[in-house]
Amino acid sequence: MLQENSTTALLDETARTIACATSRRQFINHAGRGLLAVGVAGTLGPIAATPAEAADLGSGDAALPPTGPLDITLPPLEAPTDPKAGPFPNPDAPDQRVGYAIVGLGHLTLAEILPGFGQCKHAKPVALVSGSPDKMAKAAKQYGIKPSNCYSYQDYDKLKDNPEVQVIYIVLPNSMHHEYVLRGARAGKHILCEKPMANSVKECEEMIAACQKANVKLMIAYRIQYEPLNREAMKRVRAKQYGQTKLIQMMDCQNQAHDNQWRHKKALAGGGALPDIGLYCLNTTRFLLGEEPDEVFAYTYSTPGDDRFKEIEENVSFTLRFPSGVISQCLAGYGSFNSKNYMVHAETGTIKMDPAFPYKGLKQEFVHAPEGKQVIEQPSNPGKQQFALEMDHMALCVRHNQQPYTPGEEGLQDQRIMEAIYKSAREGKPVKLTAGVGKTDAFRGTPPQDDAA
Incomplete structure (x- = not known):
């Protein structure tokens, strides 16, 4: 009983200290000692919500409003001459x-x-x-x-x-x-x-x-359509920051394990390098330009005797031609050393991403000559977790009843083009495309919020 009374008194004193504290330092000095004592006593469990509070929490319904801005201000840590810190993170309550x-x-x-x-x-x-x-x-x-x-x-x-x-x-x-x-x-x-x-x-x-x-x-x-560096590349391409885009080179290769995985079975994978990693080349080109190709020409090849590629293609090469005149050369392979990059060649500059497609560690360069002297810019990678970005975008679309930026129609368009790529490789000639030609972002929905995650 003595221990319980002491703990209650300690909590009351801590609460009064928190309510009256005029600075973070005072709070830490008082509350820190209180929390240590509570930890030693070891008698406190979770604080239960009242029935009314529990009702307010809801049951996870997507219609719940967001938490709102983290309305807390603190004195700055940096001098006026130093760069200012950004806002506090603003996650929803769980x-x-x-x-x-x-x-x-x-x-x-x-x-x-x-x-x-x-x-x-x-x-x-x-x-x-x-x-x-x-x-x-x-x-x-x-x-x-x-x-x-x-x-x-x-x-x-x-x-x-x-x-x-x-x-x-x-x-x-x-x-x-x-x-x-x-x-x-x-x-x-x-x-x-x-x-x-x-x-x-x-x-x-x-x-x-x-x-x-x-x-x-x-x-x-x-x-990739939600990742910050790739989004910056897209914005510069569409704004014609370096003039009109002329040529694009895309590469996505990796050497797969000899382990009889499902990706080597056509019935499960639908194809080989094309639908798995070549798709990054196809979809990223379309994303950067915002337009749809009107023709494709392709080749496929598999190394004889390699059991991984009995049912699927090892390598695929395809060229996309766009109504604006841009030509994109894309290469994807399942049996060569890891290489995942692209270059966008415009009139007065080049955008490089190397690597471009991995889950982390992406690097970007902008090469141009604004006053006749070559300049290389290398923006820092904000290090956003790519899957967090896309999952948060979908969550916001559910909450606000908006069409996702990459809806089913975007996937359908890629599937149309991949089937044309396979047809071109079989027949050895170009294949014409019509869906979405002449429209900007023909198959995309609500753009993501760049600061959403």
Whole structure:
């Protein structure tokens, strides 16, 4: 009893100190001693909300308003002559974030997507779907997901009964995207689907139709279109900062493991280097220019005797021609040393990204000669987690009822062009394209907020 009374008195004194403190230093001096004493006593549990407060927290409904600006001001740490610090981070309170169910626990989910939620401002993981109960239990414990929110693929449709889940993020082999988007739409959930969208134009069209019928949003996870350095490149290209763009070179190569992975099976992957990594070259070119190609010419090749490429292409080379006159040369390969970069050649300057497509460590250069002398600018990388950026964008689109910047129609257009690339490679001649030609951002929705995450 003595210990309990002492603890209560200590909390009262700490509360009075906090209320009356006139400076951060005073608060730290008083509250720090109080917290230490409480920790030693070891008698305090979580502070419970009153019934009214608990009701105000809601149940994770996406219609909850954002937390609002962090309305706290502190005296500056720097002298007036030094650069000023930016604003404080402004994340939503946890109960106001949009809840995601992640479907599939492979490399991408475990290495990038689940960790990415730690840098999200508007999104949070609330459910998992996997065919491996043991792996799912470990991941759920690591990321604070309730066991009751862990589902098998057979139980996937039960997500419709979970009000905590507003968005389903599908991270499965390409051939499974179609089925799980359709089932997710029937469950009444918004969908974020990994690229490529599907294995055929027909599947893409059915996915879009299913989401429209269910009145849910469909976004394709084109992370490059949300990454700050690539967005800066896009802005300079479209503003003609270095004059008219003339030529673009795109390269995305990697040497894959000899491990019989699903990416080497056509039925699961839909193709080889093209839909997996060549898609970055295709989609990024379209993103930078904001226009659609009107012709494509392509080649494919696979090394004889390499078991990885019995069913799929190892290498693909394709040239995109645009109505503005821009020509983009794109190369992608599954059997060569890692190289992921691009260059945009304009009249008075060049934009370089090397590397351009990895999950982190991107580097950018602007090379131009404003007064006859060559200048190289190397902007610093803000280091934003790319998956956090795209997940927050989808969360804001759900909250504000907006069309995502990279909706299903964007994925469908890439699938149309990829099918034309394969046709050109088979027939050995150029293939004409018509969809979206003459329009700017023909298949994109609401642009992302550059400071959203």
